Amino acid sequence: MQDNTQGRVWLITGCSSGFGRELALAAVAAGDRVMATARRPETLADLAEQGRGRVATVALDVTDRASIDAAVQATLALHGRIDVLVNNAGSLVLGAIEEVSMAELRQQMEVVFFGAAEVTKAVVPLMREQGSGTIVQMSSLGGQKTYPGFGAYHAAKWAFEGLSETLASELAPLGVRVLIVEPGAFRTEFNSNKYVTGAMAAYRDTAGATRRYTDELLGAEPNDPVKGAAAILKVLDSDRPPLRLLLGGDAVDGLREHHAALLAEVARWEEISRSTAVA
Structure with a gap:
């Protein structure tokens, strides 16, 4: 028998730091009650302590289906339901496309895309049967706008956003919502934990410039993850939440500039684009 008197039940991946941790605390x-997860659950001990009895922890490796299923079942055994799933676990491979090996590209896709897809597919049937729930997909400004050196990451996030937008249209009639969150640069451990490939001189002024910029940005990111988590909760409580939520002025400005450039290009080449119609 489900118990809704103690707030929503959250299942959050990647809670050892950053957005995962702050969302659990928020x-x-x-x-609400939270099942906080990480590949190494011992890293969550202090989070559980701060949770004042409302945070449980369990191991979850998004690249291991058995681990995912075990975490979902542990959540159901403890709380009987899942109201909010947050796909937050992620990684960053930084390097020009030529600098990224196929093994590194596959690993990036495995964590950011296939891992999140696997967790989502494990929870969707539960929410569909409940007729309620929200899936929060932690993407990035890089899920819509690209930068040199982030090709592997962009590939994974663009695939993730395509999957999530489609999922939103499929689940909306069934009472389940999807929220795609697109943060800009936040002061978390994400940047410091990035994997950097070997560098080639040919890309010094493109991907190389991005490498230098991310190093300079470390610890000086303009956005606060505590405020980001608060914004996500505020949107979840809205009667008409957006499909996509940008977080950070840098994200808003970056996407607005990107879309303006796209529309300008559509207008510039519109005549040729329309020239393909059957006479």
Whole structure:
């Protein structure tokens, strides 16, 4: 028998730091209960302590289906339902396309795309049967706009966003919502934990410039993850939440500039684009 008197039940991946951790704490502050997960659950001990009895922890490796199923079942055994799934676990491979090996590209896709897809598919049937729930897909400004050196990451996030937007249209009639979150640069461990490939001189002024910029940005990112988590909870409580939520002024400005450039290019080449019609 489900118990809705103690708030929503969250299942969050990647809770050892950053957005995963802050979302868990924000959910607890809102009166909800959280199953916080990480590949190494021992890293979550202090989070569980701060959770004041409302945060449980379990191992979850998004590249291991058995681990995913075990974490879902542990959540159901403890709480009987999942109201909010947050796909937050991720990684960053930084390097020009030529600098990234196929093994590195596959690993990036495995964590950011296939891992999140696997977790999503494990939870969707539960929410569909409940007729309610929200799936929060932690993407990035890089899920819509590209930068040299982030090709592997962009490939994974663009695939993730395509899957998530389609999922939103399929689940909306069934009472389940999808929220795609697109943060800009936040002061988390994400940048410091990136995997950097070997560098080639040919890309010094493109991907190389991005490498230097990310190093300079480390610890000086303009956005606060605590405020980012608060914004996500505010949107989840909205009667008409957006499909996509940008977080950070840098994300808003970056996407607005990107879309303006896209529309300008459509207008510039519109005559040729329309010239293909059957006479």
